[in-house]
Amino acid sequence: MNQKVSIITPTYNSERFIKATIQSVLSQTYTNWELLIIDDASTDGTLEIINGFISKQKNINVLQNQVNQGAAVSRNLGIKKASGDxxxxxxxxxxxxxxxxxxxxxxxxxxxxxxxxSSYDLMDENGKLLYKTVKALPKLTYKKFLKCNYIGNLTGMYNAGTLGKVYSPNLLKRQDWLIWLKAVEKSKKPTMGIEEPLAIYRVRKKSISSNKINMLKYNYLVYRKGLGFSVPKSISSLMVFLYEYFFVKSKQTVTSQMK
Structure with a gap:
């Protein structure tokens, strides 16, 4: 396997976490990769930590926004500069x-x-494992994917050689879901999940999923602005999302056997 993987990591004031994130990339058994870190005008020590790695690693590069522009703009900059398959x-x-x-x-x-x-495990804000795993669906259709976000962004990978580069709409939140919706829709092949958890997601207190009101707002915007649905269709899609999220997807989070 000689295919190169471009890893896109947007960051903003992440000095508490960025070191461990980079180290998890350096620990990969697969070595043909490039890590593109896009610093969104951080005001803490994030950039200093990143530069400490760059001085030793040729396949880590940092791109900088002069002013804070959000995750979508940062991800798109990384995608534009990516050279991987x-x-x-x-x-x-x-x-x-x-x-x-x-x-x-x-x-x-x-x-x-x-x-x-793939599936992924959960940890708390301090890095303590929660012994819970979000299980990946074996296969995912575009129709099913429209109902709820079934791809954990930290686990997703797409073939830029066959699909071309898939960019993010400029929404404040949930733009990752729209990237994967585009990729799944564009592909004429099955979209498949790996049952084994290959990543660990940090559950933050201020995350969207912890605030149900914000979750409703931003998921409505996925349908209305991201996909261009009419207001009635966006509302009906949101109702379908609520059912799918609480009564179907919630069953994917299971107690992990990790020790």
Whole structure:
């Protein structure tokens, strides 16, 4: 497997977490990668930590926004500069397990697919494992994906060689869901999930999922602005989302057997 993977990591004031995130990339058993970190005008020590890695690692590069522009703009800058055959995303507070890239690239080549994702484990804000796993669906259709976001952004990978570069709409939140919706819609091949958890998601107190009112607002905007649905269709889609989220997707989070 000689395919190069471009890893896109937007960051803003992430000095508490960015070191561990970068180290999880350095620990990958798959070595043909580039890490593009886009600093969104951080005001803390984030950039200093990143530069400490860059001085030692030739395949880590940092891009800087002169003013804070948000995750969508930052991700798109990284995608534009990416040179890999595959593109993957890792937010600056999440972690990858060491075999993540190796197993995912091998899986995509074996099954000849354009979009792939995996299960992932959960940890709290301080990095303590919660012994819970969000299980990936074995297969995901665009119709099913419209109902709810079934791809954890930290686990997703798409083939830029076959799909071209898939960019993010400029929404404040949930733009990652729209990237994957575009990729799944564009691909004429099955979208498949890997059952094994290959990443660890950090549950933050201020995250969207912890605030149900904000979740409703931003998911409505995915349908209305991101996908261009009419107001009635956006509202009906949001109702479908609520059912899917609380009565279907919630069953994917299971007690982990990790020790």
């Amino acid at each position: 595959f593109i993957a995303f890792l937010d600056s507070d999440d972690l990858w397990k060491p075999s993540k890239l190796e197993k995912q690239v091998e899986f995509m080549i074996k099954h000849n697919i354009d979009v792939c994702f």
